[in-house]
Amino acid sequence: MDIHGFLTPPADSARRKGPHDRIVMSSRVRLARNIKDSAFPGWAKKPERIRVLELIRPAVEGLPEMKDAFADAMDALSTLDKQILVERHLISREHAAKSAGSGLVLNREETLCFMINEEDHLRMQALRPGLQLRQAWTAIDAADSELEKKLDYAFSPELGYLTACPTNIGTGIRVSAMLHLPGLVLAEQINPIIQSVNKLGLAVRGLYGEGTEALGNVFQVSNQMTLGETEAAIVERLEKVLAQIIEHEENARATLLEKKPKMVYNHIGRAYGILANAHSISSKETMNLLSLMRLGVDVGLFPGVERSLVDELFILTQPAHLQKQHSEKLSAEERDLLRADMVRERLRTVSRPLAKPSTLPPGAGLDKQ
Amino acid sequence: MLCCICKEKEATVHLTQIAGDKMQKVDLCEECAKTKGVNDPTGFSLADLLLGLGASQEIEQAGGGSEVRCPRCGFTQADFKKAGRLGCPDCYKTFAEALEGLLKTMHKGTRHVGKVPEALRQTRDLSDRLKLLQKRLSKAIETEDFEEAAILRDEIKQTEARRSTPAT
Numbered sequence: 001m002d003i004h005g006f007l008t009p010p011a012d013s014a015r016r017k018g019p020h021d022r023i024v025m026s027s028r029v030r031l032a033r034n035i036k037d038s039a040f041p042g043w044a045k046k047p048e049r050i051r052v053l054e055l056i057r058p059a060v061e062g063l064p065e066m067k068d069a070f071a072d073a074m075d076a077l078s079t080l081d082k083q084i085l086v087e088r089h090l091i092s093r094e095h096a097a098k099s100a101g102s103g104l105v106l107n108r109e110e111t112l113c114f115m116i117n118e119e120d121h122l123r124m125q126a127l128r129p130g131l132q133l134r135q136a137w138t139a140i141d142a143a144d145s146e147l148e149k150k151l152d153y154a155f156s157p158e159l160g161y162l163t164a165c166p167t168n169i170g171t172g173i174r175v176s177a178m179l180h181l182p183g184l185v186l187a188e189q190i191n192p193i194i195q196s197v198n199k200l201g202l203a204v205r206g207l208y209g210e211g212t213e214a215l216g217n218v219f220q221v222s223n224q225m226t227l228g229e230t231e232a233a234i235v236e237r238l239e240k241v242l243a244q245i246i247e248h249e250e251n252a253r254a255t256l257l258e259k260k261p262k263m264v265y266n267h268i269g270r271a272y273g274i275l276a277n278a279h280s281i282s283s284k285e286t287m288n289l290l291s292l293m294r295l296g297v298d299v300g301l302f303p304g305v306e307r308s309l310v311d312e313l314f315i316l317t318q319p320a321h322l323q324k325q326h327s328e329k330l331s332a333e334e335r336d337l338l339r340a341d342m343v344r345e346r347l348r349t350v351s352r353p354l355a356k357p358s359t360l361p362p363g364a365g366l367d368k369q
Numbered sequence: 370m371l372c373c374i375c376k377e378k379e380a381t382v383h384l385t386q387i388a389g390d391k392m393q394k395v396d397l398c399e400e401c402a403k404t405k406g407v408n409d410p411t412g413f414s415l416a417d418l419l420l421g422l423g424a425s426q427e428i429e430q431a432g433g434g435s436e437v438r439c440p441r442c443g444f445t446q447a448d449f450k451k452a453g454r455l456g457c458p459d460c461y462k463t464f465a466e467a468l469e470g471l472l473k474t475m476h477k478g479t480r481h482v483g484k485v486p487e488a489l490r491q492t493r494d495l496s497d498r499l500k501l502l503q504k505r506l507s508k509a510i511e512t513e514d515f516e517e518a519a520i521l522r523d524e525i526k527q528t529e530a531r532r533s534t535p536a537t
Binding site: 157195 | 370448456459468480485489
């Protein structure tokens with residue numbers, strides 16, 4: 001089956017709801033596992049990688065929660081399809097670069113995704129909309145417990161699960177959340193926040209993880225240390241820090257609206273102006289402006305407009321998704337034209353932002369649930 | 370997490386650099402970051418930093434200059450220096466000494482306290498149980514409680530049998 005036909009349409013994907021999804025776009029827990037007595041994927045020769053793939057893939061496909069899953073070898077997917085999976089945050093950029101000997105198993109709901117022979121033999125992740133770290137951990141823990149009955153993991157009583165990179169050893173866990181933080185960026189408070197989060201042993205990364213920039217004011221926060229702490233303790237620490245970041249973001253928004261409303265309205269109004277009228281626009285600029293429009297929806301400048309409209313455009317305007325909608329190969333310049341056409345068309349029914357919120361919008365204040 | 374240069378102060382600057390298809394990470398305290406000129410990310414190479422210090426140096430020291438090779442997969446220290454990743458699970462044994470310091474700077478502790486695969490946990494529980502039974506057996510023999518000793522011996526035999534054929 002074609003991966004594009006399998007994936008949830010962007011319109012539905014953008015409508016997924018979760019706790020605190022005003023700020024927390026998604027939660028993820030990833031576990032790294034390796035097979036005993038086998039070289040790690042980066043060092044293994046092709047026959048060994050294929051052997052490991054053929055060992056892991058049926059075990060994963062046999063999980064009850066992976067019924068009706070999409071499963072394929074990475075060399076069976078086109079570059080474009082792999083890029084689409086990256087844009088959906090279902091696989092890493094590193095995994096997209098893999099071909100023979102690597103594989104992917106993804107469930108129907110797109111809540112469980114298994115990368116086989118990425119940096120480690122098996123990287124499994126549970127994904128949830130909004131802030132749901134605990135639920136994600138429970139789900140992936142259960143899948144892992146089922147798999148360990150069939151797969152002989154590389155495990156040492158002292159060092160825990162052995163991973164290709166010493167940074168993942170022990171629990172092999174990476175707990176992360178994707179956050180939309182335009183308030184902290186506009187208030188110029190983002191750098192001190194990042195620094196204090198770093199001090200707590202957590203990493204802050206860009207939209208696509210490792211080594212990427214924070215396009216569209218989207219940041220990923222995740223744990224860095226994996227050894228010497230239980231999974232539950234790591235999840236709890238993340239939860240605490242995220243609760244604080246959410247509060248800081250809400251405070252930053254409230255303060256900006258109180259002290260510098262014109263600055264905020266100006267940014268949002270200009271973002272709308274460009275998005276609704278441009279005839280050529282890069283994906284980077286689109287994301288940064290959509291972020292401001294998302295903020296505009298949050299603070300009530302676009303009455304009647306759903307956040308999902310913006311979130312859908314976030315997905316659709318990215319390069320691979322745009323290319324997928326057209327049969328002929330597009331150059332970057334052509335994509336910029338088509339992207340602008342699509343955004344203009346989508347915003348045709350969206351009225352320009354109010355000069356200021358007519359009434360205090362729901363949730364404009366502190367969003368404490 | 371401690372700074373990987375001075376190993377004294379808390380690391381507050383965390384860097385990841387991707388060169389080609391390789392990824393490297395360093396954690397520095399503010400002062401070391403400044404002296405290394407890390408604030409200007411374009412003008413410095415994480416690889417050089419790592420090569421000069423941190424991981425590779427420790428690996429080199431541990432190997433005493435001679436080439437240590439993983440008996441299972443043939444991976445060497447030089448390979449680790451290049452890739453920042455290990456060759457196979459056994460490499461953790463091969464390069465244990467060298468990795469110890471690295472793990473200390475990277476993580477909260479050096480011992481795993483998280484999840485343990487169920488099968489292993491059962492074996493571990495049985496081992497603990499065996500130790501306990503053996504202790505009680507010696508005590509029983511010491512106090513010449515032979516009735517108790519006979520019971521314990523049977524139980525030890527059963528436990529040993531269960532350990533060698535773990536339930537799947």
